[in-house]
Amino acid sequence: MNAALDGDVVHLSAPGRQRFYDNRGYGHPDGDALDLAPVEAAHLLFRGDIESVDGMDFRSFLATTDCTLDFLVYKDLRDRGFYLSPARWYDDGLSADFVVYPRGDGPWDDGIEYRMRVVGERERVAASSLDQTLAVVDEESEITYLGVDDPDITGSSDTDLPSDVYGALLADRVVLWDPPADLYRQAFYGRPLDGREADGPLQCSLLEAAYLAERGAVSVDAEHAGIVERGRQVEGDRFDRRLAVYRELRERDVVPKTGFKFGSDFRTYADVESADDLGHSEFLVRVVGCDHEFAPRDLALDVRLAHGVRKTIVFALVDGSEVEWVSLSRLTP
Amino acid sequence: MNAALDGDVVHLSAPGRQRFYDNRGYGHPDGDALDLAPVEAAHLLFRGDIESVDGMDFRSFLATTDCTLDFLVYKDLRDRGFYLSPARWYDDGLSADFVVYPRGDGPWDDGIEYRMRVVGERERVAASSLDQTLAVVDEESEITYLGVDDPDITGSSDTDLPSDVYGALLADRVVLWDPPADLYRQAFYGRPLDGREADGPLQCSLLEAAYLAERGAVSVDAEHAGIVERGRQVEGDRFDRRLAVYRELRERDVVPKTGFKFGSDFRTYADVESADDLGHSEFLVRVVGCDHEFAPRDLALDVRLAHGVRKTIVFALVDGSEVEWVSLSRLTP
Numbered sequence: 001m002n003a004a005l006d007g008d009v010v011h012l013s014a015p016g017r018q019r020f021y022d023n024r025g026y027g028h029p030d031g032d033a034l035d036l037a038p039v040e041a042a043h044l045l046f047r048g049d050i051e052s053v054d055g056m057d058f059r060s061f062l063a064t065t066d067c068t069l070d071f072l073v074y075k076d077l078r079d080r081g082f083y084l085s086p087a088r089w090y091d092d093g094l095s096a097d098f099v100v101y102p103r104g105d106g107p108w109d110d111g112i113e114y115r116m117r118v119v120g121e122r123e124r125v126a127a128s129s130l131d132q133t134l135a136v137v138d139e140e141s142e143i144t145y146l147g148v149d150d151p152d153i154t155g156s157s158d159t160d161l162p163s164d165v166y167g168a169l170l171a172d173r174v175v176l177w178d179p180p181a182d183l184y185r186q187a188f189y190g191r192p193l194d195g196r197e198a199d200g201p202l203q204c205s206l207l208e209a210a211y212l213a214e215r216g217a218v219s220v221d222a223e224h225a226g227i228v229e230r231g232r233q234v235e236g237d238r239f240d241r242r243l244a245v246y247r248e249l250r251e252r253d254v255v256p257k258t259g260f261k262f263g264s265d266f267r268t269y270a271d272v273e274s275a276d277d278l279g280h281s282e283f284l285v286r287v288v289g290c291d292h293e294f295a296p297r298d299l300a301l302d303v304r305l306a307h308g309v310r311k312t313i314v315f316a317l318v319d320g321s322e323v324e325w326v327s328l329s330r331l332t333p
Numbered sequence: 334m335n336a337a338l339d340g341d342v343v344h345l346s347a348p349g350r351q352r353f354y355d356n357r358g359y360g361h362p363d364g365d366a367l368d369l370a371p372v373e374a375a376h377l378l379f380r381g382d383i384e385s386v387d388g389m390d391f392r393s394f395l396a397t398t399d400c401t402l403d404f405l406v407y408k409d410l411r412d413r414g415f416y417l418s419p420a421r422w423y424d425d426g427l428s429a430d431f432v433v434y435p436r437g438d439g440p441w442d443d444g445i446e447y448r449m450r451v452v453g454e455r456e457r458v459a460a461s462s463l464d465q466t467l468a469v470v471d472e473e474s475e476i477t478y479l480g481v482d483d484p485d486i487t488g489s490s491d492t493d494l495p496s497d498v499y500g501a502l503l504a505d506r507v508v509l510w511d512p513p514a515d516l517y518r519q520a521f522y523g524r525p526l527d528g529r530e531a532d533g534p535l536q537c538s539l540l541e542a543a544y545l546a547e548r549g550a551v552s553v554d555a556e557h558a559g560i561v562e563r564g565r566q567v568e569g570d571r572f573d574r575r576l577a578v579y580r581e582l583r584e585r586d587v588v589p590k591t592g593f594k595f596g597s598d599f600r601t602y603a604d605v606e607s608a609d610d611l612g613h614s615e616f617l618v619r620v621v622g623c624d625h626e627f628a629p630r631d632l633a634l635d636v637r638l639a640h641g642v643r644k645t646i647v648f649a650l651v652d653g654s655e656v657e658w659v660s661l662s663r664l665t666p
Contacts, residue, residue, distance in 0.1 A: 059501065059510060062503060062508075063503060066503075066504060068503045068504050069504065079528070120504075120505065121593060122567050136593075138591050138594075139538040139539065139540070139591055139593070140523075140536070140537075140538045140541075140590065140591040141524050141526075141536040141538075142524065142591065142593070142594070144593065168392065168396060170396060170399070170401045171399060171401050171453075172453065172455060173472065173474060177392060190473075191473050191474050193474075195412070203473070203474040205472040206472065208473075234455050258471050258472055258473040260454055260469075260472070260473075260475070260477065260629075260630055260633055261471075261477060261633055261637060262633070262634065262637060263630050263631060263633050263634020263635075263637060263638075264630075264634075296593075297593055297596050298596060300593055300596050301597075301638060302596075304594060304595060304638060304642075305596075305637060305638045305641065308638065308641035
């Protein structure tokens with residue numbers, strides 16, 4: 001068989017199709033001949049299944065076509081027992097790099113296990129593009145697979161709120177001096193100023209206070225606008241984004257509390273019956289603008305930490321008052 | 334006793350000293366009278382030990398003196414059984430906020446358990462100022478204590494290097510096509526291109542390749558300068574900082590490998606005998622410029638993650654080719 005590089009396609013003469021497509025899922029048939037993407041040709045060269053492309057061996061082919069990252073992921077998935085195709089052979093308008101078939105299946109079957117995107121550690125990942133599995137290749141060429149999901153953010157922590165509890169704005173927090181006991185005990189707002197006395201004064205974050213003021217439950221001298229203004233003073237635009245997410249979570253009957261100890265914006269409780277008997281919190285939520293671009297390393301950090309504390313990291317992408325949710329988790333294909 | 338606010342001191346008339354200093358470690362004696370910092374007066378007001386300062390009760394005093402953050406930490410440490418003094422009563426030129434005495438000791442003793450700095454979640458912490466325990470107050474007024482240490486970064490992973498192994502610069506990595514087996518197996522450089530064949534080609538990160546080229550062990554067509562240039566193209570100044578840290582770690586006979594999966598720059602192995610039988614890696618290293626300012630939340634994230642994987646987070650502060658090391662860990666006073 002003759003293998004020739006033409007632009008970004010390697011043409012393999014007959015019986016290329018029979019040998020590499022029909023039996024092993026490489027390339028895109030062209031009669032009895034076969035078109036290969038460079039990454040597929042590189043893999044066949046690496047394995048010694050073809051000897052050269054236009055006189056180039058594996059080493060020179062890799063240097064010429066510059067498909068190193070793709071090659072590393074392609075090879076890893078083949079080693080794990082998957083057949084996969086460069087997305088160009090599978091025209092479904094998605095921006096994936098590879099379409100990975102279920103183990104045992106190939107391009108002649110219907111199923112798709114993963115739509116996969118290859119990302120170098122040093123590239124940025126746009127928040128809005130998080131809609132397929134990521135294969136992140138780090139600087140030492142190890143691959144981390146991150147699965148992207150649509151999390152179910154709903155809860156049952158709905159409670160009646162009091163009205164007009166007086167609060168004092170102190171620096172970047174609000175103290176409610178005489179709150180009704182249920183505000184903390186049942187609805188899990190704030191934190192007792194004296195940990196040993198849950199019925200005493202409550203410290204609230206600016207977010208909690210702003211939301212409670214919106215709902216008419218709390219009033220401060222500076223009014224709702226004064227709390228938001230203080231929030232913007234200390235956090236800038238981030239405050240508005242975080243308030244939009246806080247509000248959306250509360251409206252889905254989920255209780256958000258600070259995720260500070262986990263380095264995120266919130267940890268969330270779906271079903272709070274009592275602050276004295278909290279269950280496990282399910283999600284860690286990181287709030288970002290919808291135009292945010294992630295460094296893959298930061299994604300790896302969040303995913304790893306969340307996994308270690310048996311939670312799931314959720315990114316809340318904020319566009320004005322609209323919030324979209326995306327969860328990430330480590331995946332072993 | 335009469336309590337009067339004068340600037341940022343509360344004067345307590347006699348027998349203030351006897352009642353609150355001699356027995357309970359508050360304030361700074363002035364004959365039989367006592368000078369209190371606002372945070373100390375706030376605590377006495379909160380406890381009901383004094384009724385008012387210039388007619389102000391606890392609530393109005395807190396609103397007037399704006400010492401909320403300090404108060405939260407002061408109270409928490411008192412609740413945990415410590416006596417502590419505002420650093421102003423303890424003039425040793427350190428920039429701490431509080432001097433905390435060993436449990437059972439007080440200002441009349443010699444020991445110091447912690448020099449503590451109070452930080453709000455929204456403040457920045459200069460890398461160069463990491464020299465005392467941090468008490469970080471998050472937006473919901475929970476306190477996270479972070480201990481700062483001087484880590485021992487030394488190892489025994491010293492190996493002879495080969496000379497002039499040929500490498501090819503491919504995008505943002507280097508492949509050594511025919512390396513001596515010990516380069517990976519014993520010195521733990523690179524990663525086998527084919528995981529099942531440790532003696533075959535090795536993929537190296539740009540950092541590994543640049544260091545090996547500096548040592549004369551590897552040569553690429555673009556030479557050492559070409560590797561560094563490629564590094565700067567893809568990472569900017571960060572590459573130089575990371576290379577300085579990589580070099581320093583190798584020169585301390587510690588093996589750095591990527592910390593990507595942990596969201597850091599490196600994980601380190603002090604005593605590598607063989608890549609096939611690695612021990613546990615001890616540190617996660619994050620590289621920053623010496624003028625870096627941390628968001629406390631990022632510190633919390635790193636510390637929490639490192640703890641979860643039984644490692645210690647180390648910050649490498651880089652000033653040109655000079656590296657300073659600081660480790661952080663969570664502390665329960």
